[in-house]
Amino acid sequence: MKKFWILLIVASLATAASAAEKKATKAAEKPAAKPAFATTLNAGLTMTDGNSETLAANASLVTEGEKEGLGSVRAGVEGNYGESTVNDEKETTVENAKVFANVKKTLTPRTFAVLDGSVLYDDVALVDYRVTLGPGLGVYLVKSDKHELSLEIGPSYVWEKVDGVTDDFLALRIAERGSCQITDNTKFVQSVECVPNTEDFNDYLITAEAGVETAMSERWSLRVVLQDKYDSTPAADAEHNDISLIAGVAFTL
Template sequence: MPPKSWLRPAATLLALATALPVLAQDNKDPAPGEWTGSAELGLAMAKGNSDSTTLVGKFNTKMQEDKWRYAFGGAFQYAEADQEETSRRYELFTTAGYSITDRSYWFSSLRNERDHYAVNEYQWTYSLGYGIDTIKNDRTKLTFEVGPGYRWSKLQDLRVHENELIARGFMDFSHQFTDTTSVYDRLLVESGSENTFIKNELGVQVSMTQALALKVGLEARHNTNTLPDTKKTDTLTTANVVYAF
């Protein structure tokens, strides 16, 4: 079991998040070629008949130029119950797109995931294809991506690799209800003959300042190929502190 010392830095990060907005009160719309993004952290602890702890974190950055668009991000999740580790997962991704028109573009995407409690210990997926911004205004954005790809994966605790062609689909939706409240929904599908992976992130974000916000989200992850005696779908509800930069 990992040491409890990680709880101290987690609490420190949460405390620092409340101070960071002072440094970024003059946020403006990003200029072309300027990187923007956000980082978030959430910690849930339960004590009583059973003790449990869950720590989650995410970060996302993006940049838009005249013809090119780039994005990079990652996420992690760690959980334990009654002093036994129950979840440890890390994920990184990067995408690049080249504009064909004002709303359509070609893209390439690379994603890596390591999960110590899934059928695959790690997997890499690469895809390329076509993307389109079907809705793009000050309040609402809706983007779709679709294309072929390839997945490299290694089975948990075995020197067995499963590599296959996949089809990738992605949807990114966001809507600004008010100046401080927004909703988002992101759907990722990576489907192959060995496994179909579906991830959906739905949430509401409420801004407290130009840099600091609170976000409540529901993440669902579905795999058609799972370990014995495990469910195909996992869900996680989070309440995170978000810092925008």
């Protein structure tokens, strides 16, 4: 598994570098217009060796963009893997994957309708699958070229299998997302989502993320992201919190 993740990260970066080289000549011939939609490949890898061996890898592919007066889309796939070997005993510390999509339809310059969905797998947290899908309404509290802050609320239905137990229930989804262009090259992005069970508000899921991305060139960026996933009613042998600090590079395709 370790070799697979190393090869995946190296292959991703090699592919991105090759694409950048092929497009360099065209980019030099004419100024690049800012695309309505952009796809970004993110990758991070941390390894240690010695008395203990550890590996932590992250890879994601995200497409997002907006057309004025029409709406916006943010969709992608992300995977995380981590393992630790001490005294020849190997333990998987992280193994999860997520596919997500958020589609907004503009209603007025400040309001929108939204459809949000995701599929999650988390082996360490004993989540075989968790599917969430639902509509909602949202509002931009702040919206400018450099700053954006939005709120979303609506019903959501959850199908899941956790620790071998299958369940489904109606939930309420409350989400917030913001971004700030700190400098011409540095951007801060954060988001928080809470999904409580409508039958028992003590049963809820919270996902939070905050990160900083600094551009090194037109296509390459450095990024640091902190993720926190909280489950108020986890599986019997699982923790409430899963926290990840990810440092890596991003390449805009």
